[in-house]
Amino acid sequence: MQPKVIFGNAASEGANRWGWFMGYFITPDDDLRSTTALEIKWGVHKAGDCRTEWGVNDTAATLSILINGQFCLQFEDREMILSREGDYVLWCAGVPHCWVAQSDCTILTVRWPSTPGDSVAVRSPQ
DSSP states (O other): OOOSOOOOOHHHHTGGGTTEEESTTOSSTTSTTOOSSOEEEEEEEOTTOEEEEEEEESSOEEEEEEEESOEEEEESSOEEEEOSTTOEEEEOTTOOEEEEESSSEEEEEEEESOOTTOEEEEOOOO
């Protein structure tokens, strides 16, 4: 039987999955964190860490919220700098993006729905 309450640590549980600690990829299937409804990532980055390859999700929307530090998300037509705790960027499926940590920072990212193979690399839109 699945427990109704669980306790854990996002950083340690996501360490082997680039920070992702909740979503379809959690096994076993009866783990409360295993869900196709959403994915959650606790991203701890050092200044200069970046995703240089552009990525896009075919069906999922994404929300990234700054916990601390300074983080830049790049899109086809703009660059969004998160610099104040609680700053966020929300984008729809089909929007290419990449990112760079402008200082040591922590980002909480939520993506929904959680679908295998939805996140793919794409060529730079520029």
